[in-house]
Amino acid sequence: MNDALRGRIRRRARYRCEYCRLPQSAVSTRHQIEHVIAEQHRGDDDESNLALACTHCNLHKGPNIAGRDPLTEELCRLYHPRSDRWSEHFAWEGPRLIGLTPVGRTTVQVLDMNDPLMVETREALIQFRRFKP
Numbered sequence: 754m755n756d757a758l759r760g761r762i763r764r765r766a767r768y769r770c771e772y773c774r775l776p777q778s779a780v781s782t783r784h785q786i787e788h789v790i791a792e793q794h795r796g797d798d799d800e801s802n803l804a805l806a807c808t809h810c811n812l813h814k815g816p817n818i819a820g821r822d823p824l825t826e827e828l829c830r831l832y833h834p835r836s837d838r839w840s841e842h843f844a845w846e847g848p849r850l851i852g853l854t855p856v857g858r859t860t861v862q863v864l865d866m867n868d869p870l871m872v873e874t875r876e877a878l879i880q881f882r883r884f885k886p
């Protein structure tokens with residue numbers, strides 16, 4: 754993966770985490786370019802398989818591509834930033850992220866997107882008008 758490709762991925766994401774939408778400008782740790790389908794599952798380096806993710810989301814996602822819907826306990830794939838529409842699967846309830854669909858709920862769960870520290874961070878960003886849910 755070269756610098757030009759990395760730059761394209763960051764610009765395409767508008768410098769926000771493509772899962773929790775945390776803006777790069779709000780945190781000191783650099784958002785990471787991740788494989789939506791991990792290499793372990795034969796995902797490649799094509800732009801269609803790359804996304805920008807904050808450290809929190811990326812670390813929790815790891816090589817996962819699925820999880821269990823917390824509502825039904827059914828096996829379900831994770832959100833795919835290239836082929837899914839964010840607003841179809843997620844909504845904000847103040848600083849908390851709500852999964853609207855099995856994919857949304859499973860992704861919120863696996864990526865631990867409402868970890869208290871993340872919710873606290875969003876609350877502060879909202880208060881200082883650096884993040885608008």
Ligand SMILES: [Zn+2]
Nearest residue numbers: 770773807810
């Ligand atoms: Zn994130």
